[in-house]
Amino acid sequence: MIVIGAGISGIAAARTLHSYGHVVEVIEKGRGVGGRMATRRFAGARFDHGAQFFTSRGSEFTKLIENANRDGAVKKWTNGFSDNPDGYARWCGSSGMTSLVKWMVAEGNINVRTATTVTDLRDMPANAYVLTPPVPQSLAILSFSQMLPNPKTQIELSAISYKPTIAILLRLDQSPERFPEHGGVQFLEHRDLAFISDNQRKGISDEPAFTVHLSNELSDSLWEDSDEEVLAATTALIKDHLNGVAVTDFQIQRWRYAGPEEVRAEPTIVWGANPTIALAGEAFAGPKVEGAFRSGVAAAEMINVALSSS
Ligand SMILES: Cc1cc2nc3c(=O)[nH]c(=O)nc-3n(C[C@H](O)[C@H](O)[C@H](O)COP(=O)(O)OP(=O)(O)OC[C@H]3O[C@@H](n4cnc5c(N)ncnc54)[C@H](O)[C@@H]3O)c2cc1C
Structure with a gap:
C-alpha cells in the first residue's frame, strides 16, 4: 500500500x-x-514556521x-x-x-x-x-x-478551497523584553496578524528567533509582493513586540494551502x-x-x- x-x-x-x-x-x-508541522533551521536559530501548537x-x-x-x-x-x-x-x-x-x-x-x-x-x-x-x-x-x-x-x-498564510521568520540580535514569558501571542480578532511566536522562549531555539503569521486576508493581499516588501510590512506591524531589537536575517514562507476554508x-x-x-x-x-x-x-x-x- x-x-x-x-x-x-x-x-x-x-x-x-x-x-x-x-x-x-x-x-x-x-x-x-x-x-505543515514544519521546523527549519537558519542563521543558527530554529523556527516552527507552519503549525505552532496543537x-x-x-x-x-x-x-x-x-x-x-x-x-x-x-x-x-x-x-x-x-x-x-x-x-x-x-x-x-x-x-x-x-x-x-x-x-x-x-x-x-x-x-x-x-x-x-x-x-x-x-x-x-x-x-x-x-x-x-x-x-x-x-x-x-x-x-x-x-x-x-x-x-x-x-x-x-x-x-x-484553501486560505493562504505568509510566515515571516526573523532572526533577532537579542531577545526582546516585555514579551510574554511563554513566547506566544495569538491574535484572534486582528485584521493583519494571526500569531507571533518567540521560538527561544518556546524552548525550541537556542538563539532569538520570531515566527510571524500574517492573517489570511493580509497574506492574500501581499502574496505577490517581494520578500523585502513583506518584511517591511511585518516589522512595521510588530514594532511594539520587537521593542527596538534588530532583525539580523529573515526568510519568508508562503503557505498557499495553509488551511481549508x-x-x-x-x-x-x-x-x-x-x-x-x-x-x-x-x-x-x-x-x-x-x-x-x-x-x-x-x-x-x-x-x-x-x-x-x-
Ligand atoms: C501557517 C500555518 C499555521 C498553522 N497553525 C496551526 C496551529 O497552530 N495548530 C494546529 O492544530 N494546526 C495548525 N495548522 C494546520 C496544521 O498544520 C495542519 O492541519 C496539519 O499539519 C495538516 O496535516 P496533513 O497531514 O493533513 O497535511 P500536510 O502536513 O500538508 O501533509 C501533506 C504532505 O503531502 C506532501 N505532498 C504534497 N504533494 C505531494 C506529492 N505530489 N508527492 C509526495 N508528497 C506530496 C507534502 O509535502 C506534505 O508533507 C497550521 C498550518 C499552517 C500552514
Whole structure:
C-alpha cells in the first residue's frame, strides 16, 4: 500500500495500516517528514514556521500524545496565550513541531521515502492508496493517474478551497523584553496578524528567533509582493513586540494551502476496488493537527475493511 504525504495524517494512516499487518510505504516530496508541522533551521536559530501548537481532545490522539510526551517528543507549551489562560493545554514538539511526526515514524517503524514527488500513481502499482496532500494537489495526482472518483464526488472535492498564510521568520540580535514569558501571542480578532511566536522562549531555539503569521486576508493581499516588501510590512506591524531589537536575517514562507476554508464532516472519502483509494487530511474530520490525525486513522480503517471484505 502507498500513502502519499508524510504529514501527520499520512503517518497516522500508515501506522494504522501497519498495525493491521499491511505493508505500507509513505512517499513524501519534501526532504523530511512533518508537512505543515514544519521546523527549519537558519542563521543558527530554529523556527516552527507552519503549525505552532496543537490541542488534544479525542481519546486516541490524547493517548498518542501521552506516549510521545513520555518519550520526550512533545511537551506542554502553555495553558493559553491570553492574560487569562483558559487552562486548556497547548502542546508543541520538544525540538520543533516536526518532533511529533518524526517520533510517530520511528515508534511505528514506518517506511518513508522522502524527496520523491508523486505525479502518476500508475508508476507505483499498489492495491490501495491514501492521498493526504491538500485536496487540489491530490485531485491533480488523481486526474493525471486517471483514478478520479465519480463526477459528483469530483465536483464536491473541487469546491474545497484553501486560505493562504505568509510566515515571516526573523532572526533577532537579542531577545526582546516585555514579551510574554511563554513566547506566544495569538491574535484572534486582528485584521493583519494571526500569531507571533518567540521560538527561544518556546524552548525550541537556542538563539532569538520570531515566527510571524500574517492573517489570511493580509497574506492574500501581499502574496505577490517581494520578500523585502513583506518584511517591511511585518516589522512595521510588530514594532511594539520587537521593542527596538534588530532583525539580523529573515526568510519568508508562503503557505498557499495553509488551511481549508471549510472542513468536510466525513473523516475520509474512499472509493474503488483494486486499487482502493482514500483521501485524507485536515480538510476532513475536523480542522488542524488533531483533525488531520483523525482523518488519517479513519482512511486506514476504511481501507482495511474494504480490503478484508473483497
Ligand atoms: C501557517 C500555518 C499555521 C498553522 N497553525 C496551526 C496551529 O497552530 N495548530 C494546529 O492544530 N494546526 C495548525 N495548522 C494546520 C496544521 O498544520 C495542519 O492541519 C496539519 O499539519 C495538516 O496535516 P496533513 O497531514 O493533513 O497535511 P500536510 O502536513 O500538508 O501533509 C501533506 C504532505 O503531502 C506532501 N505532498 C504534497 N504533494 C505531494 C506529492 N505530489 N508527492 C509526495 N508528497 C506530496 C507534502 O509535502 C506534505 O508533507 C497550521 C498550518 C499552517 C500552514
